[in-house]
Amino acid sequence: MKAINTNKQAYLQQVKQQNISAVLNVIWEHQSISRVEMIKKTGLTSGTISNLTKELIQLGIIREYEAVSGTVGRRRIMLGFNPDSYRIIGIDIGRSTIEVVLTDLTGNVLLSVEENIAQLRGPDQILAVVDPHVNRMKEKALAGGGRVLGIGTAVPGPMDLEKGIILSPPNFLGWDGYPLRDELTRRYSLPAHIEDDSCTCALAERWYGIGRNSRDLVFITMGMGIGGGIVTKGELVRGTNGLYGQVGHMTIVPDGEKCACGNYGCWETVGAIQGILKRSGGARTMDELMRHVREGNPQATECMERTLQYLEIAIINVFAMYDPEQIVLGGRLYPYLSDHIIELRKRVRERTFSFVKDRVHIASATFGTSQSVIGATAVVFGKLLTSPLDTLFG
Amino acid sequence: MKAINTNKQAYLQQVKQQNISAVLNVIWEHQSISRVEMIKKTGLTSGTISNLTKELIQLGIIREYEAVSGTVGRRRIMLGFNPDSYRIIGIDIGRSTIEVVLTDLTGNVLLSVEENIAQLRGPDQILAVVDPHVNRMKEKALAGGGRVLGIGTAVPGPMDLEKGIILSPPNFLGWDGYPLRDELTRRYSLPAHIEDDSCTCALAERWYGIGRNSRDLVFITMGMGIGGGIVTKGELVRGTNGLYGQVGHMTIVPDGEKCACGNYGCWETVGAIQGILKRSGGARTMDELMRHVREGNPQATECMERTLQYLEIAIINVFAMYDPEQIVLGGRLYPYLSDHIIELRKRVRERTFSFVKDRVHIASATFGTSQSVIGATAVVFGKLLTSPLDTLFG
Numbered sequence: 001m002k003a004i005n006t007n008k009q010a011y012l013q014q015v016k017q018q019n020i021s022a023v024l025n026v027i028w029e030h031q032s033i034s035r036v037e038m039i040k041k042t043g044l045t046s047g048t049i050s051n052l053t054k055e056l057i058q059l060g061i062i063r064e065y066e067a068v069s070g071t072v073g074r075r076r077i078m079l080g081f082n083p084d085s086y087r088i089i090g091i092d093i094g095r096s097t098i099e100v101v102l103t104d105l106t107g108n109v110l111l112s113v114e115e116n117i118a119q120l121r122g123p124d125q126i127l128a129v130v131d132p133h134v135n136r137m138k139e140k141a142l143a144g145g146g147r148v149l150g151i152g153t154a155v156p157g158p159m160d161l162e163k164g165i166i167l168s169p170p171n172f173l174g175w176d177g178y179p180l181r182d183e184l185t186r187r188y189s190l191p192a193h194i195e196d197d198s199c200t201c202a203l204a205e206r207w208y209g210i211g212r213n214s215r216d217l218v219f220i221t222m223g224m225g226i227g228g229g230i231v232t233k234g235e236l237v238r239g240t241n242g243l244y245g246q247v248g249h250m251t252i253v254p255d256g257e258k259c260a261c262g263n264y265g266c267w268e269t270v271g272a273i274q275g276i277l278k279r280s281g282g283a284r285t286m287d288e289l290m291r292h293v294r295e296g297n298p299q300a301t302e303c304m305e306r307t308l309q310y311l312e313i314a315i316i317n318v319f320a321m322y323d324p325e326q327i328v329l330g331g332r333l334y335p336y337l338s339d340h341i342i343e344l345r346k347r348v349r350e351r352t353f354s355f356v357k358d359r360v361h362i363a364s365a366t367f368g369t370s371q372s373v374i375g376a377t378a379v380v381f382g383k384l385l386t387s388p389l390d391t392l393f394g
Numbered sequence: 395m396k397a398i399n400t401n402k403q404a405y406l407q408q409v410k411q412q413n414i415s416a417v418l419n420v421i422w423e424h425q426s427i428s429r430v431e432m433i434k435k436t437g438l439t440s441g442t443i444s445n446l447t448k449e450l451i452q453l454g455i456i457r458e459y460e461a462v463s464g465t466v467g468r469r470r471i472m473l474g475f476n477p478d479s480y481r482i483i484g485i486d487i488g489r490s491t492i493e494v495v496l497t498d499l500t501g502n503v504l505l506s507v508e509e510n511i512a513q514l515r516g517p518d519q520i521l522a523v524v525d526p527h528v529n530r531m532k533e534k535a536l537a538g539g540g541r542v543l544g545i546g547t548a549v550p551g552p553m554d555l556e557k558g559i560i561l562s563p564p565n566f567l568g569w570d571g572y573p574l575r576d577e578l579t580r581r582y583s584l585p586a587h588i589e590d591d592s593c594t595c596a597l598a599e600r601w602y603g604i605g606r607n608s609r610d611l612v613f614i615t616m617g618m619g620i621g622g623g624i625v626t627k628g629e630l631v632r633g634t635n636g637l638y639g640q641v642g643h644m645t646i647v648p649d650g651e652k653c654a655c656g657n658y659g660c661w662e663t664v665g666a667i668q669g670i671l672k673r674s675g676g677a678r679t680m681d682e683l684m685r686h687v688r689e690g691n692p693q694a695t696e697c698m699e700r701t702l703q704y705l706e707i708a709i710i711n712v713f714a715m716y717d718p719e720q721i722v723l724g725g726r727l728y729p730y731l732s733d734h735i736i737e738l739r740k741r742v743r744e745r746t747f748s749f750v751k752d753r754v755h756i757a758s759a760t761f762g763t764s765q766s767v768i769g770a771t772a773v774v775f776g777k778l779l780t781s782p783l784d785t786l787f788g
């Protein structure tokens with residue numbers, strides 16, 4: 001536990017930040033809540049709640065409205081977030097596409113653009129594509145006195161989060177050592193943040209998706225690779241080397257093919273797109289494979305069945321290791337598997353401890369293919385809710 | 395983040411608890427530390443440090459001593475824990491043995507006893523065996539005005555920690571619903587705590603073993619079953635259903651034998667004692683199997699090789715999933731495998747991302763077969779360091 005600084009000034013600031021954070025979180029959890037309920041939930045005094053909510057209303061982050069409840073028509077003053085108080089810009093830099101969005105404070109997309117960058121390499125070329133989109137979103141956001149809370153950016157890991165630097169991600173040439181965070185801050189004069197793209201997917205759920213009610217969730221993103229983002233007690237877990245939740249590198253086929261990571265038979269070698277196509281009997285794309293399956297091609301059918309078995313084992317392992325409230329599946333590959341999710345849920349339940357069978361929840365990503373970029377904006381929103389004063393007044 | 399109560403009385407108490415916790419933790423991490431360093435490490439003012447350390451010295455928990463450092467012989471007043479200020483009683487209730495220990499505050503064993511209970515069943519019979527030992531330890535501790543900080547108890551999970559109740563652990567008849575914590579508190583008039591035995595093993599490392607320098611560690615205990623205790627950022631992680639870190643139930647043999655948990659090919663089915671003996675070619679105990687291996691029996695040799703391969707895959711998966719600083723291996727089975735740990739480390743390193751190869755650390759349990767009972771005392775010590783006021787005056 002961190003010490004509470006007793007240098008009076010710093011200390012009062014610390015207490016205030018902690019209490020504003022508690023107030024914002026309780027509003028977020030309940031979507032709308034009265035001051036009386038807020039006192040109960042936070043344990044703060046009515047005086048403190050009254051002061052803090054007044055300040056947050058003045059800042060425009062939350063707003064009051066009147067709710068009429070029940071048959072007697074009792075009127076109550078409720079508090080909720082004010083979505084239009086701030087805008088957030090989200091950037092997702094992938095290996096083949098970039099996506100940029102402008103959202104309101106609560107994750108609603110106001111503007112969104114996607115562009116293919118498969119032919120481009122390195123920060124200079126790729127940021128040149130991103131640049132005009134970000135500028136346009138920023139202009140739009142600032143028009144008429146609007147405010148931008150920050151820029152969140154999803155990129156392939158690994159990275160040095162403290163320094164804001166990208167570290168040699170596989171198949172992502174030219175980015176090793178690139179100071180992406182500071183470059184974005186410099187270009188747009190806005191607070192910028194970077195985050196691993198599997199983690200942004202998890203954060204999209206944590207803040208804007210099913211995480212409002214689930215503090216323990218695992219997001220699995222399946223595409224050219226397989227990644228995981230793990231939220232425990234509402235917080236992203238990173239591990240010692242920033243490699244927590246490398247679910248794609250658990251062994252699924254003992255003595256299987258060698259993986260880029262050095263291990264053999266990783267889930268990624270058989271469960272990501274390349275691995276699936278390898279045993280498909282000639283399909284070059286997932287669409288082609290699905291066509292072969294529909295046409296009754298036995299090798300294609302067998303290939304898909306295998307893929308689902310691997311997914312089943314992987315999910316069982318994820319339950320055994322992380323005991324999450326929810327497993328959420330997404331990524332470019334997932335739409336090809338999503339028809340089987342009900343069957344998958346059933347099979348996984350049959351293979352878990354009987355006393356938790358009913359607590360096995362497997363869901364589809366809330367934001368589909370935009371999961372990662374929405375998560376990039378959720379990074380900024382999450383900072384507001386955990387360190388409100390630092391985020392607002394830097 | 396929790397709100398800080400602004401009811402003045404409750405609030406000052408909360409701040410004080412948080413700051414004492416910070417002071418105790420920094421002393422624990424450094425083993426001995428000067429007040430000046432303490433100010434730097436905690437960010438607290440010299441006045442606060444001076445008051446809090448004075449109070450802790452009066453309570454007897456820490457003590458001053460003089461250190462002479464360097465060639466110039468400069469004398470400095472250092473602070474460290476006072477091991478004799480309190481005693482802790484640890485109880486480990488296993489399926490075939492019970493162990494009871496009396497330790498000083500820093501985990502040094504003063505008295506220890508182990509007894510076979512393989513023929514006994516249920517709380518009445520087993521607690522009757524535990525009882526005289528605990529009474530003797532308590533008497534010894536209290537003789538001459540000594541103080542006991544509490545009783546920590548390791549038991550097979552699952553359990554309801556909030557209520558202090560055991561929930562139907564497999565192969566542990568008669569304990570379902572038993573209010574163990576309250577019963578121990580009643581019998582011995584001391585604060586009692588219960589904890590899952592895989593978790594106590596992890597806590598033994600976290601507080602008294604390698605955890606002084608490793609905040610992220612995974613303890614794997616191998617015996618009749620295989621369990622895991624996961625410490626992240628210095629804290630035990632429990633998951634949604636108290637089933638976090640069920641490493642024994644990750645799939646190691648796809649399409650393998652059905653496990654008690656419902657899954658197929660769990661590591662426990664092939665890597666725990668029963669599973670190993672099943673393919674040993676007739677050995678009835680691990681000692682017998684080891685004799686067959688030494689005699690060059692090919693089936694026994696093949697059986698051991700397989701066991702080590704399964705362990706290797708399991709450890710690689712644990713690294714991929716939890717990215718810990720340390721994996722620590724223990725349990726009744728481990729002594730039969732420990733000769734191979736150097737080879738195992740080498741093989742695991744060859745199978746992990748090159749940029750983290752040097753950061754793969756695999757260690758043997760610090761407390762051998764007493765790991766779980768030492769961990770039971772570490773539960774109490776951990777409570778002192780995280781909630782000092784509640785633990786001392788609660």
